[in-house]
Amino acid sequence: MQTLLKNTITKDRFLEIRHQTALICKSLKPEDVSIQPVEFVSPSKWHLAHSTWFFEQFVLTKYKSGYKVFNDDFAYYFNSYYNNVGKRVMRANRGTMTRPTLDEVLKYRTYVNQKLSDFIEEGISDDISEVIEIGLQHEQQHQELLIYDIKYIFGHQPSFPVLDFQVHLLKENQPQEFIHIEEGVYEIGHTNEGFCFDNELGRHKVYLHDFEISNRLVTNSEYIEFIEAGGYKDFNLWHADGWEFVQNNELKSPMYWHKVDGKWMQYTLQGFKELEGDLPVNHITFYEAFAYAQWKDMRLPTEFEWEVASKQFDHGQLWEWTNSAYLPYPNFTKVEGALGEYNGKFMVNQMVLRGGSVATSKNHCRPTYRNFFTADMRWLFSGIRLAR
Template structure:
């Protein structure tokens, strides 16, 4: 597929994801970590305007001079921006104006892609497409949080469904030894996957499947949320402060656990993998099982032994740079490098990940208290 066709397909996919939203859905921000759908649509467009068109297309005229301020996310090198908690305060520009913005930039980009462009510019455009795919997954996290915290639990048309786990739990043994870690193929990757290097691993065994809702209910029933011995001190403080007694979106009704899904409010399916857990909860569950979470290096080495893609899987690895990691200059260098502190790595993919977006070396990362992403648990012993 040509870069031009990839651009058209990626940009159209976001429009398709949003087609069943109501106008009122586009601007809501119920929590600091949630971004309104309207913001995602505009921010992913701003990326191409800022880093491709304004920088490399002769005589390019920006759509609206205020949009860089409104829809920049965290790129300090690109100028001032609206604070993240204030994204939901913007009723203007309107949804229609945001779609006009996308159409304008798309027209300009397709003209630009019809010309001969350098490999360096192509790399920036590919990064922009991968960036948009990330925001298409974040859209699902955010719209689920927006709708799942409303009294009537509304839904939108979607294809986000977890599969039942019907295979018995088995354990794959990985021998001790020295293994190569990191991306080494002739294909796209983020800079945080580079710096391929050797690691030594002790022998371990890793589960062939994710932890199920049934497994996790057993943890809850055994007072897992009230036994401080299972928790990191920081995790214990977090669940106490926020009154957490179950995964995100779970509610007990008439003695049975129910959960909000993007198909509606339903009784918890015991065979589905448990989802929407923080690192703190994943760690506590592993402690309760007298096992542990894999390191990200163990996960990468073992990933050939099992299927992944249902949920991002918490690892017990802090998000840090690989040896010889090199950060790009300027705003592009802010994409990953400055977040390498106080976050934990997740590996794999999820039901909300765009097809082809993930790979065994992909390093997702979130703060340990975050639960709104599609996250789950795979155990090691």
């Protein structure tokens, strides 16, 4: 599932990461936490409970002698996709659950936090610490998903609510330059230092031709040029699937953009604001990223090109679409049982993104981290870096 050279699990670190999830949700009202406007958005209450269930299911019930499950039904309510541990509420139905209440879910978090904190202080083996580490990394993934989901829920309301937990993009106002990378054989994948997920393992060599990659992301003002040039109307720029997606969904701009009285406006977690041209364009599908690159007579980098070049540019503003399908590295293996379902079974019909975003926990990302989504997803914090 992952590699971890030494036990870095402490009670304080466990509680700090758990507390960060609660901070994201601090200003939410009870009416906010159960809603699920579309299937790919999960209710905030579900995130709070699911990340708790993970520790209960994979650590406490398996390793803690005499542990009493908080509620026998919660495994059914809050399992996500782990077929090995039983039946579950289907993803599209997560928003139908007004029960258990938010109060019960918060009590559940408190209960599991206390039990696992005590367990850590009793002393744990390296095997158990590795499972807890996966749980903490998993929680940090859900912290980012929480921000995506809350923004979607708020951004599709007429009042455009403000969240008190803030993330801010920075202006990409440096002159655009293209970094040259020589052709050659390069090593790809995680080394032996620290945690990684199994999909980063299988360090291997790839041959790359000469290429150039931009030192910065595409900005809002640059993307407006694409829109005004008819980018969403020219089928020649798009994959067939992308063009069908644009037509079926009547796309004319990135998610959260609105044209009001001749001005481009954008919903942010700070509210409904006039679009800032120097900020990187955000909430872009792979289809849109590809079409924009075609319009510029350029392309998206492969994930291997991105990893090799990443030491020479800043990243971490937005997840950056690559032109690489999400596939296993050489000698990829997965562990037996439920934790083996974490990454491997999704290695089809997905595209790789690299780099992290402002919503990503800063100690959670690394140059070899392989995020992945289907090409039509744009509620994530995603952007465009050009290559040629």
